[in-house]
Amino acid sequence: MEGYDRRPDRDDTDVLGSRIGAQIVDTIVGIILSYLVLIPFGAVDSAVGGSGGIAFLGFLVAFVTFVGYFFLLEGLWDGQTVGKRLFGIKVVKEDGSACDIGSSLMRNLLRIIDGFFYYLIGFISMAISDKRQRVGDRLAGTVVVREQN
Template identity: 30%
Template sequence: MEISNPAGFWNRLGARIIDSILMSVVTGLITLILSGEFLGDDYDPTDGIGLLYGILLPLFWYGYTIGKRLTGVRIVKKNGENVGIWNMLLRELVSAFVYVFTLGIGLIVSAFMVGLREDKRAIHDFIGGTYVTYDPPEKSEHA
């Protein structure tokens, strides 16, 4: 299947910012309850909540996170089907290692790829076999 209605840079960035703010507030409140500090400088076990959010929510909500839903985009497999656990693990975990290993250069390259490529796919999209689209889920997917 051909990639349909891919989402561009600004829309994807907006979704990521919304999700980051949401996860900061949630983890901050949990940390405040547990330790008395809103956000500490040290590693906190609640840091993994954002990672779980980014991997699991799209599995159960047709490729949406809250930020993506608010900006009208969702993650799908390259063939247009809903993402699976393998796609999301590759997309989020493996690509994070690539971005760290390249000292952030891979992330900059990804931003240019989304902005300049016709299919709007970044490095993490290629690793996960996914893309981000404006297309809503099929009606049969809601049943």
């Protein structure tokens, strides 16, 4: 894992527009992946009589897929998701080291809080943070930075 070649400063984390673009792309990718997981469960549920139990299990697996997309890619793919890679940003620890699975899991579990009111909580948190960190980033000790060339 690469990480960042130094401790990121405020200028390195000035990536709000890229974060928004990456979030839109990643949400679309996550929804597509979730539907691809959900469709077979719905088909099986319908084929066995439609009790709803299998479809409910499908919803749970689809949710785990959606959440897992973010934390697994960030933790294993040098702090990037598909959207972050397209927009040239990545997640690193505050000291510049690579984001690991534990940090990625923490920041993404707290996405639920950051996402309240269409990510208003996340935006407010980034606005009052010196390194533009949302709640999940603060607790995980991570920042989002421009990818270095």
